[in-house]
Amino acid sequence: MDLASVNSLSYEDFVEVFGNVVEKCPIVAAAVWSRRPFSSLADLEASYNDFIDTLPESGKEGILRLHPDLAGRDLQGGTLTRESREEQGKAGLDTLTTLEVSRMARLNTEYKGHFGFPFVICARMNDKVTILRQLEERLG
Amino acid sequence: MDLASVNSLSYEDFVEVFGNVVEKCPIVAAAVWSRRPFSSLADLEASYNDFIDTLPESGKEGILRLHPDLAGRDLQGGTLTRESREEQGKAGLDTLTTLEVSRMARLNTEYKGHFGFPFVICARMNDKVTILRQLEERLG
Structure with missing residues (x-):
């Protein structure tokens, strides 16, 4: 799937494809969709990291607990x-x-x-x- | 289940019981577990609300998208x-x-x-x- 296709996905399809990048935490993909269009794969990856960085410590621990x-x-x-x-x-x-x-x-x-x-x-x-x-x- | 039982749950069991309080977002329960012991049902509920309040707007939208x-x-x-x-x-x-x-x-x-x-x-x-x-x- 190329970048233009990723950027044109509905949030339902985006979550379907990328929802388990963070195991059992589809909310991360569902949130990251707000950042589209992505300029590169690195930008998509950075959007994941940035969102996780905004979580309080309990949220980061929550990701590990799942x-x-x-x-x-x-x-x-x-x-x-x-x-x-x-x-x-x-x-x-x-x-x-x-x-x-x-x-x-x-x-x-x-x-x-x-x-x-x-x-x-x-x-x-x-x-x-x-x-x-x-x-x-x-x-x- | 009384409050003492809730407070003694492992995170796995806590997520099993309360994981779908926020639909398809078990991370919220997994994070809220950090706040135990809960002093009352109201405290448990407030812990959910407080965690959601800490999320950036994209995270709150992510909850809705799920x-x-x-x-x-x-x-x-x-x-x-x-x-x-x-x-x-x-x-x-x-x-x-x-x-x-x-x-x-x-x-x-x-x-x-x-x-x-x-x-x-x-x-x-x-x-x-x-x-x-x-x-x-x-x-x-």
Whole structure:
């Protein structure tokens, strides 16, 4: 889809296409639509960042709270969004051993109890070994 | 559910219970959770209003853009959330004649083109006659 097409989308279609750029937060796309026309892909991306920057801290935490746990019940139960399933799959989180699954669950629970939001990391740019290590380090 | 139970909910359970208070915007509940413990139901409600007040105008418009059209394709297609279906049903919007459905669709389209968000009114406190009249008046 080229930029002219993006700029001519109704808000319904814009939310349909870009609504899950911020997982489970279609309000971000619905708000960003106000900024059209976008002059470039970078401008579209900056509009997302700018909107998130305007949110109070609780709103930014809210975004994290809607993010699925890594290797959590959404992945196990098959209820992840397609985008997250692909990302978690690339990191090898869909082929954890039973032991790794329970270790990840224990660490996730501890992390959420401590910080009030889930552990989030770019699964596309990490694998299960580095993800588990980072999770332990942040709790350390 | 009493106040002590609400205050002891994890953010996952809080979002599960209150996530659709603002239709399709679970981020509001996920953010409001930061304000617990709530001292009363009024305090919980005020926390919702306060969070929405902090949003830039585009964010408030974004909330409206995620709201289903009255008597729109979600109602016709059976994809409305339970809460909205009940509200629209109480206003008689689920028993419109074919003529009324097409009149409502035409006015909704005109309204969205003009304002950039859908016509929203408290369906629980209105019926189809007053809803159609108000919609025409706002476009007048």
